[in-house]
Amino acid sequence: MRSFPSEAPARGAHHVADFLSIDGLHKVYQSGRKPITALQDVNLGVARGEFVSIVGPSGCGKSTLMRCIAGLEPITSGRLALDGVPITEPPDNMGVVFQRDLLLExxxxxxxxxxxxxxxxxxxxxxxxxxxxxxxxxxxxxxxxxxxxxxxxxxxxxxxxxxxxxxxxQLLLMDEPFGALDPFTRDALNAELQRTWMATGKTVIFITHSITEAVYLGGRVVMMARGPGRIADILPIELERPRGLDVRETREFAAYVSRIKETFRELGAY
Incomplete structure (x- = not known):
């Protein structure tokens, strides 16, 4: 199948052209006499217009990382920047979608x-x-x-x-936005989100517990491990866009899912 090269550039964790850059990020919570390290040495570069999925087990720091990127929590050490500007408060050019819709009734x-x-x-x-x-x-x-x-x-x-x-x-952060929905609605919104992303060219960071969802949506899948939270691996997803829901039945898709599951098995997440 044809790849989507601009979405998953072949580069390391950080690159001078990255729109979002995370370098050596540590997040430590002071709890009583024993500090708790939530995130350890996280390094990630995201290009403008890229769709990156982040997947991992509960407690691996996915949501903590998102809150740091959103400027809702300060980092303990390291560097976190959007378009070259350090993130110390919620940036104006960022939108956030949480699992709960938080609508005003x-x-x-x-x-x-x-x-x-x-x-x-x-x-x-x-x-x-x-x-x-x-x-x-x-x-x-x-x-x-x-x-x-x-x-x-x-x-x-x-x-x-x-x-x-x-x-x-310019950047849209999504923290398990479809996690509480039924499978039929979730599929429909996955397809709708992909269509919107392709039409607008936004940079998207999408957090999920679902490996299938991560592969379907992402140009890269970032796998996070816990104890403390860290990036274990990053897998480019070279599947043609737009992706119909039936792509999930293909051998290529199954191979990506299998690769990710094997990584988590090696980490003891299964």
Whole structure:
């Protein structure tokens, strides 16, 4: 099958052209008299426009790493930069989607999306057209005046993605956004996310527990191990884009999944 070369460049953990660069990152929590090392010597470079999946068992530091990248937690040591600028607080050119949609139940769907503008102190009216365009793109044009309680789990998560994209961020962080959804809805949103990524060229960091999901979406799959959290291996995924859901039934796809499972078996995760 044809590869997608610009998505998975053949390079080391860090490169001068990286959009997101993580060098020697350590994260230590002070808990009583014994410090707890959550992340140890994490090194990763992500090119602009790349889609990187991060997969690993519970407790390996995936979500901690995401919070550090998002500027929600300070790192203990090392260097973390976006487009050459050190990350010390939430960057303006970054959007975040969590596993829980965190919608405001008392606000309409349109107002929930526009909340991103309000958070940054921007005028709602200047972003209303963009919000409507995004909701239409995600099949929610007829639900703008509804409230979160009237939507299914999948629809609510679509709203949270629209909110994250409202201000046209260059980097989108997604922390297990589809983990609580049923398999049918999850498949649909995986396909929808891939289509949106290909159309917009955003840089995406996608965290998941699902090896299948990581391979389907990612141009590279970063495998994290625990005790303490660290990067164990990085696997480029050279499958043609766009990827239909049926690609998961192919030998090539199965080989990638098998390779990742073998890595985790060697790490004692199975």
């Amino acid at each position: 008392w606000r309409s769907i349109l107002d929930n999306v526009l909340a991103a503008a309000e958070f940054h102190g921007l005028e709602r009216a200047r972003h209303a057209s963009r919000a409507r365009e995004l909701l239409a793109l995600f099949g929610l044009a007829d639900f703008m005046d509804r409230y979160p309680r009237e939507l299914s789990g999948g629809m609510r998560q679509r709203v949270s993605i629209c909110r994250a994209l409202l201000l046209d961020p």
